[in-house]
Amino acid sequence: MKEKIITKRNAKAVKFAVNLVNITSECSLPFSNYPTETLSDVACHKSKRSGSLSSGKKYCRSGIGMAPVSSVFKEVLESHLMSSDYETGKAKSEAKGNSTSTKSSVGLNGKNGISSNNGVYELLGCPVCKNLMYPPIHQCPNGHTLCSRCKVEVHNICPSCHHDLGNIRCLALENVAESLELPCRYQSLGCHDIFPYYTKLKHEQNCGFRPYHCPYAGSECSVMGDIPTLVAHLKDDHKVDMHDGCTFNHRYVKANPHEVENATWMLTVFNSFGRHFCLHFEAFQLGSAPVYMAFLRFMGDDNEAKKFSYSLEVGANGRKLIWQGIPRSIRDSHRKVRDSQDGLIIQRNLALYFSGGERQELKLRITGRIWRED
Incomplete structure (x- = not known):
């Protein structure tokens, strides 16, 4: 050191x-x-x-x-x-x-x-x-x-x-x-390098030891910290469901599927391969079209996120949609990922078709898998 x-x-x-x-x-x-x-x-x-x-x-x-x-x-x-x-x-x-x-x-x-x-x-x-x-x-x-x-x-x-x-x-x-030469402001988090004064700020903006923002999208949460701190924060303060494993089966039910304007959302955290992933599922307006979207974010830096891949699948009545991609780092904000449409997007009419019945209630089952790229 x-x-x-x-x-x-x-x-x-x-x-x-x-x-x-x-x-x-x-x-x-x-x-x-x-x-x-x-x-x-x-x-x-x-x-x-x-x-x-x-x-x-x-x-x-x-x-x-x-x-x-x-x-x-x-x-x-x-x-x-x-x-x-x-x-x-x-x-x-x-x-x-x-x-x-x-x-x-x-x-x-x-x-x-x-x-x-x-x-x-x-x-x-x-x-x-x-x-x-x-x-x-x-x-x-x-x-x-x-x-x-x-x-x-x-x-x-x-x-x-x-x-x-x-x-x-x-x-x-x-x-x-x-x-002057000064230490990085994140030295207490593990960065022990020293930088010339005028390059210190640029380094700190991209320092790998800088704290992460809370990935919870339901409210404007200002909590920041390392990954273990945020995992405990999500569990204790936001009451987020925690699961272990590299496969998941996510069920989403909504009595009135026409209330998309409320931007309904859900967050679940998975512990896979010793790392944590956030599964987001929400309803919002994409332009004038109401849609549902599911995507995965990696609790770590982007260079680590690229070592993993994931797939999402939704369907019923002999039809299905499949999405495969690379999880985004939580360095990218929830809104940034959502606005980039980097995930599984389901049009409301198709989502209601997958739900069956009289299309008066939304019942979606999304399955997924996470794996490490060799």
């Missing part, structure tokens, strides 16, 4: 970004509105701290004029990161010769590192939606930051100090974020 790490360079970069943001907060001005003297003082002060007077003179008053503010922060930040690299290299040189090689990194909750909750997430977390921020990262004249989505939600007013946000971007924080 990979150790969840973050480099000391990342830690120093984040700490330095806090200082840059604090400078903005103290001045209470957007970057573009800094007085010339303030910019000169900031640049010269940072240059002196790094031991380079010539660098400081570059930004002080001259006949040429002032460098853009973004250049000031960029050069100061790069100078700081170069210094961090030098210190890291020096530490490695001093450690050379030891029997065990050491890395310039510590655990996320280490003494010298940044806690994923108290450090990185406080600095890069949006105060409104609490999610990590990605470019463009906006800030108000007082230095409060928030993500671009929430900027629209709060109507361009800072939620912290109620100043007009304008179009100020926190470029320093964006540059620092680019240098």
